[in-house]
Amino acid sequence: MTDTSTNALFIITSATNAPYTEISGRDTANNDNKAACNGASASSNTSDGSGQSVPSYDNLMATIYSINTHAPGSRIALVEYSAYPLSQPQHNALIEHVDYLMSYSGNEQIQRLDRQLRSSQAIASFSELTCLMWFLQVGQHHDLYKSFNRVFKISPGVQLLAPPADTVHFSDNAKGRYVFPNATLAANATGALALQFSNKYWSMDAELVPSFIALLQQMLQAMHELNEQGQAVSVPSMLYKFIDAGKIFYDLKPNVTGQ
Numbered sequence: 001m002t003d004t005s006t007n008a009l010f011i012i013t014s015a016t017n018a019p020y021t022e023i024s025g026r027d028t029a030n031n032d033n034k035a036a037c038n039g040a041s042a043s044s045n046t047s048d049g050s051g052q053s054v055p056s057y058d059n060l061m062a063t064i065y066s067i068n069t070h071a072p073g074s075r076i077a078l079v080e081y082s083a084y085p086l087s088q089p090q091h092n093a094l095i096e097h098v099d100y101l102m103s104y105s106g107n108e109q110i111q112r113l114d115r116q117l118r119s120s121q122a123i124a125s126f127s128e129l130t131c132l133m134w135f136l137q138v139g140q141h142h143d144l145y146k147s148f149n150r151v152f153k154i155s156p157g158v159q160l161l162a163p164p165a166d167t168v169h170f171s172d173n174a175k176g177r178y179v180f181p182n183a184t185l186a187a188n189a190t191g192a193l194a195l196q197f198s199n200k201y202w203s204m205d206a207e208l209v210p211s212f213i214a215l216l217q218q219m220l221q222a223m224h225e226l227n228e229q230g231q232a233v234s235v236p237s238m239l240y241k242f243i244d245a246g247k248i249f250y251d252l253k254p255n256v257t258g259q
Contacts, residue, residue, distance in 0.1 A: 006071040006072070006073050006074040006163065006164055006165050007073070007074070007147075007148055007149045007150070007165075008071060008074045008075075008148055008149060008150045008151070008152055008164060008169075008203070009074065009075045009076075009077060009144070009145070009148045009150075009151045009152065009206075010067050010071065010074055010075070010076050010077070010152045010154055011077045011079060011132070011135065011151065011152065011153050011154070012060065012063060012064070012076065012077065012078050012079065012098075012154050012155070012156060013079045013081055013128050013131070013132055013153065013155060014056075014060050014078060014079070014080055014081070014155070014156045015056075015080070015081055015082035015084070015124060015127070015128070016056050016057055016060055016080060016082075016084075016086060016090065016156070017056065017057075017082065017084040017085065017086065017087070017090075018082035018083070018084045018124070019084075019120070020082075020120035020121070020123055020124045056156065057090060059156040059157035059258075060078075060094075060156040060157075061093075061097075062156075062157065062159055063154060063155070063156050063157060063158055063159060063258075064076060064078075064094075064097045064098060065097075065159075066158075066159035066160040066161075067154075067160060068097065069160070070160040070161070070162060070163050070164070071160060071163060071164050071165075074164075075099040075100070075148070076097070076098040076099050076100070077098065077099065077100040077101075077102070077135065077139075078094060078098045078100065078101045078102070079102050079104075079131050079132060079135045080101075080102065080103040080104060080105060080131075081104055081110065081124075081127045081128045081130070081131035081132070082105060082110070082114070082123075082124075082127055083105055083110050083111045083113070083114035083127075084105060085103060085105035085106065086103060086105075091103075102131070102134075102135050102138075104127075104130075104131045104134065109130065110127055110130070110131070113126050113127050113130075114127070117227070119232075121232065121233065121234070122227055122232075122233050125223060125233045125234065125235050126220070126223060126227075126233070128235060129216055129219060129220055129223070129235060129238070130220065132153070132216065133213060133216040133217065133220070136209055136212070136213050136216070137213060139209070140209060140210060140213065145206040145207075145209050146206070148206045149170065149205070149206060150164075150169055150170065150174075150203045150204065150205060150206060151203060151204055151205075151206050151209060152164070152169070152201070152202070152203040153199070153201070153202055153203070153204075154200065154201050155199065155200040155201070157200075157258040158200050158201045158256050158257070158258040158259055159256060159257045159258055160255070160256055161255045161256055161257055162255040164203075166255075167251065167254075167255050168249065168250075168251050169203045169251065171249075173249045174203075174205065174249045175205060176205050176207065176208070176247070177204075177205060177208075177247050177248060177249045178202065178203070178204045178205075178208065178243055178247055178248050178249070179202060179203045179204070179248070179249050179250070179251050180197045180198065180202045180239075180248055180250060180251065181197070181198050181201075181202075181250065181251050181252070181254050181259070182250055182252065183195045183196060183197055183240055184196060184197075184198070186234065186236065186237060194237075195237070195240045196234060196236030196237045196239065196240050197236055197239040197240045197243070198236060198259060199235045199236050199239060200258070200259045201254060201256050201259050202239075202251075208247070215242045215243065218242055219235075219238040219239075219241075219242050222238065222241070222242075223238060
């Protein structure tokens with residue numbers, strides 16, 4: 001019988017085939033770089049057509065395998081948030097290993113973000129939070145979270161090293177709270193954006209999902225205002241700014257790799 005002790009939902013947010021994958025926490029591209037990525041460089045993040053995998057997809061599969069290994073009985077949701085769709089072979093392989101697969105590549109709003117925003121960081125940040133919010137809202141409508149103790153947010157490349165049930169995420173201190181690693185100082189950031197929480201691996205009590213959806217709406221509005229002012233947007237900084245410090249318990253020694 002499958003071990004269901006973990007009793008968790010892992011939400012992987014991935015831009016598997018996007019040229020801006022894994023940069024949402026830092027701004028490394030200008031308009032010229034984005035144009036180049038959308039052309040020849042984009043192939044480095046996609047299948048080469050021979051069935052061989054490439055780094056972004058490999059990172060995603062490594063994360064999925066680590067969850068299935070160390071958190072048996074948990075459920076995995078894959079939320080693809082970029083305008084760059086999975087290939088059919090990728091899709092077919094992934095549905096064998098995850099419980100829910102939501103791809104928003106064909107959504108007009110996501111397509112518009114990719115066309116109109118000025119930097120790769122902004123595209124990734126807006127797209128990731130928007131699609132995460134949409135998925136959480138759908139799950140809430142279908143009472144998805146009632147069967148779980150905790151909901152984890154994890155990024156491709158992060159791998160579990162031990163059962164989450166043995167970590168602080170499932171301790172009594174984490175009940176009714178978010179669990180994050182310590183806040184860090186963002187590189188090249190000042191003022192309200194100086195401190196941030198890692199968006200690669202964290203969790204929340206399942207009962208917090210409705211209030212977190214409301215926070216996501218506030219974060220997106222704040223990011224819109226910053227973007228209109230020509231300022232950088234950062235998901236890790238938004239997490240630090242909007243989540244109530246009184247609802248956070250700290251994971252000082254995250255038992256994962258790739259964070």
